[in-house]
Amino acid sequence: MSWHRVCRLHELQPERAVAALIEGRQVALVRLLDDRVYAVGHHDPFSGANVMARGIVGSATVAGDTVPTLISPMYKQAFDLTTGRCLTQPEVALERWDVRVVEDWVEVA
Amino acid sequence: MPGGEITPDKLIVIGEVAKDFGLYTKITGGQRIDLFGARVEQLPLIWKRLVDAGMESGQAYGKSLRTVKSCVGSTWCRFGVQDSVGMAIALELRYRGLRAPHKLKLGVSGCARECAEARGKDVGVIATDKGWNLYVGGNGGFTPRHAQLLAEDLDDDTLVQTIDRFFMYYIRTADRLQRTAVWMEELEGGLKHLQEVLIADSLGIGADLDAAMARHVDSYSDEWADVLGDPVKLARFSSFVNATDYPDPDLLYVAERGQKRPATPEEKQAVLIAGPALQVRP
Incomplete structure (x- = not known):
């Protein structure tokens, strides 16, 4: 998949997620306080609803490292934004996309 | 819909909004009206119609005041001894938007027959021929509990002041997600302690609690109406950041x-x- 321009970085609020549509796929984009941006699936595998971008952004300690997380607003499972993996049920994962920021443009592939 | 009271004109607006947006409509257990099935990008349009008609979208979610349930009271019922609807509306307008460790529910009954099921609420108010009896610490849920009698035959002002203090003391000392019944159970001295602190002011914090509630009342604003006037907040109510009017096709x-x-x-x-x-x- 090639790089897709989605939106401007300044349109994203830190510590919040927004939903984006990329080639018909629903993606949750998360901007952190340090301007890192992650993209994971907007579809919550536990509830079956497209709601991950309305979730809560947080962090958790995984194997000694602090990782950013996105928590489902439905049943509150936390997902590691760097891998998409659910912290409590590692066999369940969100899709994950690569993200880069080019001159204030957020691009997803 | 404070107290569950609604004019026919407002009811018609709600019906028109529900029809125009195709919303599933149901009367709730808290004397409100549920409108379900709106998409995120429709919410500001719906709020605007309701706000323009003089309503609020509601405080029906969140760890904060939910509903103040009431019976029709002395105005329309032969048994009623106080205006329970009037009191319920006054209490809802006072405590709406109040953030707390858990949800807060109130009930006001116009007589001891208790049609508002006030003793099943965090704060239950039951009319007497001399004033109001105040009960605290009730809930439904997993472990139903009846609220306990905190004070008897209060006049309107003393009733409101005692509820102010009860809520503020709870908000300041309860654990996160701890409802009033469990908080009271774990409170050393229980109900008697509460009576001493809230009514006799044994800790000397009464004025402080009163001032904290006054600040809440003075600073309240309708958060849904606020969104309509704030472009940054409004932008969050779109389906997709790069396709703002394209609805979620999976619905x-x-x-x-x-x-x-x-x-x-x-x-x-x-x-x-x-x-x-x-x-x-x-």
């Missing part, structure tokens, strides 16, 4: 008893395979 509803409801996973699958053999609604 699918079927008809049931003359309204729509979300399709089950099996129904969604059937529509995908066989096409819309079910009656599918927009």
